Amino acid sequence: MTDGGPLARVFLTRVLEPGDETGGRWLREYGVPEVVHRLRGGGPPLPGVSGARWAGLLARAARADPGQDLATAREAGVRFVAPGDVEWPVQLDDLGDARPLGLWVRGRPGLRMWALQAVAVVGARACTEYGAHMAATLGAGLAERGWVVVSGGAYGVDGAAHRGALGAGGATVAVLACGVDRPYPRGHTELINRIAEQGLVVGELPPGEHPTPSRFVLRNRVIAALTRGTVVVEAAHRSGSLVTARAAQRLGRFTMGVPGPATSALSAGVHELLRGESVLVTDAAEVVELVGDMGELAPARRGPVLPRDLLEPAARQVLAALPGNRPASPEEVARGAQTSQDEAVARLYELRALGYVERHDDGWKLTRQALISVRGGRSRC
Amino acid sequence: MTDGGPLARVFLTRVLEPGDETGGRWLREYGVPEVVHRLRGGGPPLPGVSGARWAGLLARAARADPGQDLATAREAGVRFVAPGDVEWPVQLDDLGDARPLGLWVRGRPGLRMWALQAVAVVGARACTEYGAHMAATLGAGLAERGWVVVSGGAYGVDGAAHRGALGAGGATVAVLACGVDRPYPRGHTELINRIAEQGLVVGELPPGEHPTPSRFVLRNRVIAALTRGTVVVEAAHRSGSLVTARAAQRLGRFTMGVPGPATSALSAGVHELLRGESVLVTDAAEVVELVGDMGELAPARRGPVLPRDLLEPAARQVLAALPGNRPASPEEVARGAQTSQDEAVARLYELRALGYVERHDDGWKLTRQALISVRGGRSRC
Numbered sequence: 005m006t007d008g009g010p011l012a013r014v015f016l017t018r019v020l021e022p023g024d025e026t027g028g029r030w031l032r033e034y035g036v037p038e039v040v041h042r043l044r045g046g047g048p049p050l051p052g053v054s055g056a057r058w059a060g061l062l063a064r065a066a067r068a069d070p071g072q073d074l075a076t077a078r079e080a081g082v083r084f085v086a087p088g089d090v091e092w093p094v095q096l097d098d099l100g101d102a103r104p105l106g107l108w109v110r111g112r113p114g115l116r117m118w119a120l121q122a123v124a125v126v127g128a129r130a131c132t133e134y135g136a137h138m139a140a141t142l143g144a145g146l147a148e149r150g151w152v153v154v155s156g157g158a159y160g161v162d163g164a165a166h167r168g169a170l171g172a173g174g175a176t177v178a179v180l181a182c183g184v185d186r187p188y189p190r191g192h193t194e195l196i197n198r199i200a201e202q203g204l205v206v207g208e209l210p211p212g213e214h215p216t217p218s219r220f221v222l223r224n225r226v227i228a229a230l231t232r233g234t235v236v237v238e239a240a241h242r243s244g245s246l247v248t249a250r251a252a253q254r255l256g257r258f259t260m261g262v263p264g265p266a267t268s269a270l271s272a273g274v275h276e277l278l279r280g281e282s283v284l285v286t287d288a289a290e291v292v293e294l295v296g297d298m299g300e301l302a303p304a305r306r307g308p309v310l311p312r313d314l315l316e317p318a319a320r321q322v323l324a325a326l327p328g329n330r331p332a333s334p335e336e337v338a339r340g341a342q343t344s345q346d347e348a349v350a351r352l353y354e355l356r357a358l359g360y361v362e363r364h365d366d367g368w369k370l371t372r373q374a375l376i377s378v379r380g381g382r383s384r385c
Numbered sequence: 386m387t388d389g390g391p392l393a394r395v396f397l398t399r400v401l402e403p404g405d406e407t408g409g410r411w412l413r414e415y416g417v418p419e420v421v422h423r424l425r426g427g428g429p430p431l432p433g434v435s436g437a438r439w440a441g442l443l444a445r446a447a448r449a450d451p452g453q454d455l456a457t458a459r460e461a462g463v464r465f466v467a468p469g470d471v472e473w474p475v476q477l478d479d480l481g482d483a484r485p486l487g488l489w490v491r492g493r494p495g496l497r498m499w500a501l502q503a504v505a506v507v508g509a510r511a512c513t514e515y516g517a518h519m520a521a522t523l524g525a526g527l528a529e530r531g532w533v534v535v536s537g538g539a540y541g542v543d544g545a546a547h548r549g550a551l552g553a554g555g556a557t558v559a560v561l562a563c564g565v566d567r568p569y570p571r572g573h574t575e576l577i578n579r580i581a582e583q584g585l586v587v588g589e590l591p592p593g594e595h596p597t598p599s600r601f602v603l604r605n606r607v608i609a610a611l612t613r614g615t616v617v618v619e620a621a622h623r624s625g626s627l628v629t630a631r632a633a634q635r636l637g638r639f640t641m642g643v644p645g646p647a648t649s650a651l652s653a654g655v656h657e658l659l660r661g662e663s664v665l666v667t668d669a670a671e672v673v674e675l676v677g678d679m680g681e682l683a684p685a686r687r688g689p690v691l692p693r694d695l696l697e698p699a700a701r702q703v704l705a706a707l708p709g710n711r712p713a714s715p716e717e718v719a720r721g722a723q724t725s726q727d728e729a730v731a732r733l734y735e736l737r738a739l740g741y742v743e744r745h746d747d748g749w750k751l752t753r754q755a756l757i758s759v760r761g762g763r764s765r766c
Contacts, residue, residue: 137648262647263645263647263665266668267518278644279671284644284656284660290660
């Protein structure tokens with residue numbers, strides 16, 4: 005508990021609320037071991053909180069059992085990813101003292117790889133049919149272009165975006181405002197389980213935790229920070245999706261909005277954004293045109309960034325299953341790599357982020373750069 | 386014919402097409418009298434045109450009868466306004482060599498005054514119900530805020546914008562691509578006649594002239610130049626309204642667009658604009674917020690720019706009919722000034738442009754500055 009390792013951070017996710025900047029400052033100024041020590045009652049209160057609040061934190065700390073949390077999580081197929089881990093998406097560090105203490109992750113793919121080429125598609129829960137249509141179309145279109153679709157797993161726009169990506173055989177990540185072992189909303193249990201099969205379900209809260217209004221709001225900063233840009237599909241004035249968009253703006257990410265009728269209250273918030281810094285988009289091509297224009301984050305156009313030999317065995321196997329001269333379907337790749345289709349898709353998106361493969365409609369093929377590196381490798385044999 | 390006066394320019398509107406920049410250069414370099422002299426066959430051809438084209442111009446010139454044109458116009462209640470005249474809207478000079486040779490004008494109000502606070506609302510002829518609704522709402526809302534609504538008199542968005550302004554008892558200007566004595570389209574004869582009663586119908590072409598595709602395109606530059614900004618309500622890709630918007634952009638005017646569903650082909654052109662420099666607007670307040678923010682062109686906020694004694698008698702009469710302490714309806718003002726309601730509204734919008742009056746919902750009242758100047762005038766008696 006005093007080594008500052010994963011167990012310490014698991015403990016902290018049980019004690020501190022997501023996005024607690026005072027807690028973030030403690031970690032920065034005192035280090036994880038000392039903060040854990042104090043919260044366990046070993047020393048004077050940490051600064052910046054009232055006596056009552058400190059007592060509340062101590063009570064939470066007394067009830068925390070990080071070993072049990074990790075065990076419960078493992079049983080539910082959930083792992084814990086902390087800053088410094090190889091799977092940690094470093095762009096979350098942009099959140100400063102509001103950086104998550106760690107993320108609970110359900111699903112096969114590597115979060116860090118997937119987040120390299122990810123776009124958020126968010127919007128109203130009570131969206132119109134038009135909003136659902138646009139979210140699904142964008143989700144599918146982004147997936148077809150090899151982008152990972154990130155959203156909040158909610159009813160309405162979020163769900164439509166996830167479903168669009170899934171339906172296109174693509175990659176999608178749901179960021180929840182509760183424990184990732186207990187899907188919320190309940191009506192999306194099946195969808196969220198499907199996302200955990202084909203993609204990733206992540207969240208800051210430890211197993212069993214419920215969502216609260218403030219957790220929903222603070223979850224949005226993770227969606228914003230994880231992605232290169234946020235598309236708001238439908239949002240009324242003062243909608244939570246606007247919180248995500250403003251967080252994205254503060255983080256220097258792209259913000260985009262899908263226009264709608266000026267007479268629709270559910271487009272009013274989007275139009276408000278579009279009268280500011282946000283860019284109007286009407287399809288996935290326009291989204292990719294904008295967010296794809298960042299040379300330093302787009303390894304696909306420069307060739308693989310990670311030597312072939314350093315790939316994980318599962319990824320190497322999938323790479324080897326790709327024919328050299330034509331696209332292959334995920335089914336074919338899965339057969340060749342002797343694995344499941346979901347596993348193959350997970351690896352293909354990782355390989356895409358690394359610049360090894362690209363998506364062509366329903367198939368995948370090696371990039372030119374990958375072919376050169378493969379040939380180079382072979383000629384050395 | 387050689388004095389460069391109105392008759393010479395009337396002659397030129399019969400010979401040169403609207404927006405002919407070669408002709409504009411001739412006028413700048415040789416002066417009106419010399420250009421008229423050459424076109425009448427007195428001297429060598431002017432430079433920059435083929436022999437065939439010059440012969441065509443001479444043939445047109447031989448058929449021209451400016452005295453008859455002026456008489457025909459006068460009979461139809463049409464006057465001719467040329468650069469340099471007191472009624473000439475100086476902002477049209479921004480068009481350079483493409484500046485109109487003059488404008489044929491039907492209606493009571495002074496064009497120069499009205500154009501001081503004018504916004505263009507344009508869009509697709511074959512608009513959707515949504516487009517017609519938005520155009521009418523914007524037309525009414527702009528009129529209610531004391532702005533003059535300028536459009537092209539066409540079916541669809543144009544007509545809806547004019548009707549919205551008329552219905553709100555407001556000011557509207559139709560800029561036609563044909564002689565203002567022969568309304569086009571024919572189905573809008575009644576609407577255009579009504580605009581000539583309550584507002585202004587203007588155009589570059591002499592009596593009896595028909596519209597042509599190129600005349601429609603070139604008419605759009607007049608709409609753009611005459612106004613402080615252009616709002617495009619609905620427009621497909623490659624629509625004529627986009628021509629107006631781009632002309633407005635080149636002239637340094639504001640360009641605005643009303644968003645619509647991303648799935649609507651009739652909003653695609655507008656969305657294209659909004660992905661560029663244009664500003665998204667959803668109501669008249671947002672339009673006025675943008676175009677009203679030009680101190681040097683907004684005398685209303687600085688007080689009257691023209692001394693009371695220099696006002697035309699009809700305007701002075703209307704000004705005198707306004708009560709000092711409350712708004713009055715146009716009916717009441719008309720009664721007090723012993724004139725018709727259309728005449729009263731025409732003068733009220735002129736007085737508004739000059740900073741004497743402001744509109745409050747359905748009524749008009751003296752501005753604070755006007756009250757001070759009236760009191761000042763009285764105290765000198």
